[in-house]
Amino acid sequence: MGEKLEQYLRHLPKVEPGRSFAPSVMACIAERARPSYRRYKRWVVALAAVALFVLMLTTNLPLTPRLELFGYRTVRLVFCSTVRNPKTVAVAGDFSDWESIPMERVDENCFALTLRLRPGKYEYGFLVDGKWVPDPLSLRAVADGFGSVNSVLVVDGDTE
Amino acid sequence: MWEQSDREIIQEVLNGNKDLFAVLVARYEKPIFNYVYGLVRQRQDAEDLTQEAFVKAFFALRTYRDSFEFSTWMYRIARNVCLDYFRRQRIRSFFSLNTPVGEEEEEELGDFLPEGKDPEEGVLKEELLERVSQAVGQLPLKFREVIVLRYVEELSYEEIARILDVPVGTVKTYLHRAKAKLRELLGEEFS
Numbered sequence: 001m002g003e004k005l006e007q008y009l010r011h012l013p014k015v016e017p018g019r020s021f022a023p024s025v026m027a028c029i030a031e032r033a034r035p036s037y038r039r040y041k042r043w044v045v046a047l048a049a050v051a052l053f054v055l056m057l058t059t060n061l062p063l064t065p066r067l068e069l070f071g072y073r074t075v076r077l078v079f080c081s082t083v084r085n086p087k088t089v090a091v092a093g094d095f096s097d098w099e100s101i102p103m104e105r106v107d108e109n110c111f112a113l114t115l116r117l118r119p120g121k122y123e124y125g126f127l128v129d130g131k132w133v134p135d136p137l138s139l140r141a142v143a144d145g146f147g148s149v150n151s152v153l154v155v156d157g158d159t160e
Numbered sequence: 161m162w163e164q165s166d167r168e169i170i171q172e173v174l175n176g177n178k179d180l181f182a183v184l185v186a187r188y189e190k191p192i193f194n195y196v197y198g199l200v201r202q203r204q205d206a207e208d209l210t211q212e213a214f215v216k217a218f219f220a221l222r223t224y225r226d227s228f229e230f231s232t233w234m235y236r237i238a239r240n241v242c243l244d245y246f247r248r249q250r251i252r253s254f255f256s257l258n259t260p261v262g263e264e265e266e267e268e269l270g271d272f273l274p275e276g277k278d279p280e281e282g283v284l285k286e287e288l289l290e291r292v293s294q295a296v297g298q299l300p301l302k303f304r305e306v307i308v309l310r311y312v313e314e315l316s317y318e319e320i321a322r323i324l325d326v327p328v329g330t331v332k333t334y335l336h337r338a339k340a341k342l343r344e345l346l347g348e349e350f351s
Contacts, residue, residue, distance in 0.1 A: 004350060005350045006339075009342075010314075012289070012311060012312050017190070017193040021193075022186050023182075029215055033178075
């Protein structure tokens, strides 16, 4: 009886592709052989992702402003001058390699700046119209070795 | 029709005469399509997958080594394309598929009128043939595959073993188990 089953199996219907099958295969090959942006799409996307990742890790650009990823904390520095209406106020510290960063004026005498810093201890000070001024609101200060003092900013590791 | 061997055509395609690949497509489109159709049992999907297999073969032609026949290599590519298809459908390659036979297939069965093949009656019973076809569709994929390769494609055990990359003994075991399963599905008529 096993032969009967095999007999039927040998006569299972055979099917054929449509008549235009071979031409459509060749058309598909021609289409895919053509240089196209799509062929490189995955590489473009991968490179963009790597570039973004590197920027997020190595810069303070506001790429992840709210998420506090990778250990950065948002710190807002405010300086209110005792001198009336100073022209420029900037902040400099070891978080900026002592390069001055201009602060934004929030009212007649007050200036503010938001920084994204990793947890740690930073020395800094303000430049008010070019003159070095320690942060009057800071509770800590250390000598700067030039006869003046630097303020100390402590950024803790807790999520804000 | 075309006298060149597969290997000669492949060499010419690799030398830049790409249009000649159409000869290979024409030469193997029917067996590969039958094989793919036997696995997926959907005509449109089978056409798409067969096309994909030939396109992949074209772009991988440089990796073809003539330790295999081109046909064996094509079956292997088609098999991988089908497995990808099943994966996409979240169906594992060794998962039992209970795909019902579609109307289209039933029509094809209706058109098929074998003559003088039955040793007892001289004619195969159409209704039984339809039941056998449906039962094959209910087999787990690995069993269905060996049934299609052996009885539809009429390949030798050795060829099937090369395509599936398993020992010949495994092919025979699969076939034995597949037929046992078919007899179980078909009931008394075939037991």
